[in-house]
Amino acid sequence: MNEFTLADGRKLTWRESGSGPPLILLHGWSMSSAVFAEALSNLSDSFRVLAPDLRGHGGSDGGQAYTLDALVADLRLWVEHLDLEPAALAGWSLGGELALRWALDAPQCFSRLLLLSTTPKFVAGDDWAHGLPPIQLKAMGRDLRRNYLLTMNGFFNLQFEGEALSRERHREIVTFAVRGGNLPEAEVAIESLKTLQQSDLRGELSQLTLPTLVLHGSLDKIIPLGAGRFLAEAIPQARLLEFPTLGHAPFLSDPQGQFRLWREFLV
Template identity: 30%
Template sequence: MPQFVASDGHSLAYRDEGAGRPLLFLHGLTASSALFAPQAAAFATSHRVIRLDLRGHGASGADPDADIARVTDDVRELIEALDLNDIIGVGWSLGAMLLWGLLDSPAAARFAGAVAIDMSPKVGNEPGWSLGLVDMSMREGEPGESWSDRSKRIAGLIVANGMADARTTLIDKMALVMSDSDPATVAALGTSMMEQDFRDVLPRITVPMLVVHGGLSRYYPAATAAWVADRLPHGRQVTFARSGHTPHLEEAEAFNRLLADFAATTPTTNDASRSEPATPHPGR
């Protein structure tokens, strides 16, 4: 995987495949770019597919001091280094939060549209707000639990109950990817994620956005996706009835059809000629 050096000197791994309109995929906490493999396989022949491993995830180095602002800057800096424009951003869970931050910044000019997968603008619940994480205990480790065992347990919570063989295979694949993440970085980003509140940001996001929800998600209720879509000027909720927290994996073919249609019908806002592969500037 190519390496990108962020402004603070931290090295990050990313995948850059194909050519055409850029599709930028941002994964969730404890995951990696590998969990967008079904999308890369489907779109790399028709689009430019960029997948970043966030700090402490996949092939990117650990950073126990990481926070949401720094990781958002990582994504922005990679976008600038690769000179990406007319982007369709796809953010799953934590990745959706990063997209919301980018779309409420000057970087928004480089985006044409976005897809947010099963995420709340405020993860923690409080009086007057109950659309965050359904069960906060899911974030906690169990006494004596190894990182590998925790990864498998969390993967089991992410994936909806369904056909046993298919579910077991997906859980095993996810757990293997998740076990490669750095526990200290994950803990730091998890703490920072809990401090974020994007509720007031959503009305300022002007690009069209699909708000995707897994109908069997144990993370966020359907009301969360409806609330987010309603606050966005150009938001539309889409529910995948047989999915949990990962519709892009659990119903990959249907998700890919949705994304293909969205990319095809979202107006081009930038010079498409600038979407061909580029090499990061010297030192990156």
């Protein structure tokens, strides 16, 4: 694990493998860079793959705020330190929303954008049907306080609901993606969930000029497929690939198939 000390003394950690054009991978809510262990191994022959732990996640120290802007601020300092520009940027779930925010703020830093199970707005509303109901998010916040580990386990399993995922593969994923990293503190998870509840990037998407690939599973129970379709329509240079048999984490359920598509887009 690599470490970088931010200006305020906090530690940011990241995993890295390979050499070549830089590829940055941003993990999802309450996960860590460990979720990309297979991606680092698979893609390191063609790219310098870097997967940071967001503040308060994995090995990275927490901070006072967990807004998209606060998370991006950490990452921008880290990228400047490593002199990675321009890099390809990939984000999964919360990491995808973070990638959108970062690419909108600093498009000159990136060459391509890969959005995995991503939404511009996590919560449903009168003008947005492609999110989770507000009452479900409120209940999740309550459950995180009452029984953190049980709630996190339920959320993890929801990522694969409806898929024909073998028990053996499920155990493999738990081993490297969950046990291979550190769960955030409960308050970090709750504050990060609030960020998902409050963020809405829909009105800015037309400003993105990067070549963008949106990958979305039709069985996704966390971010509905309609969100991915919306991104592909709203981002000028975006295209969408849908996967009828996959849920919220296609790169975990079908790593070889997904990494092949990543390569085709990124090379």
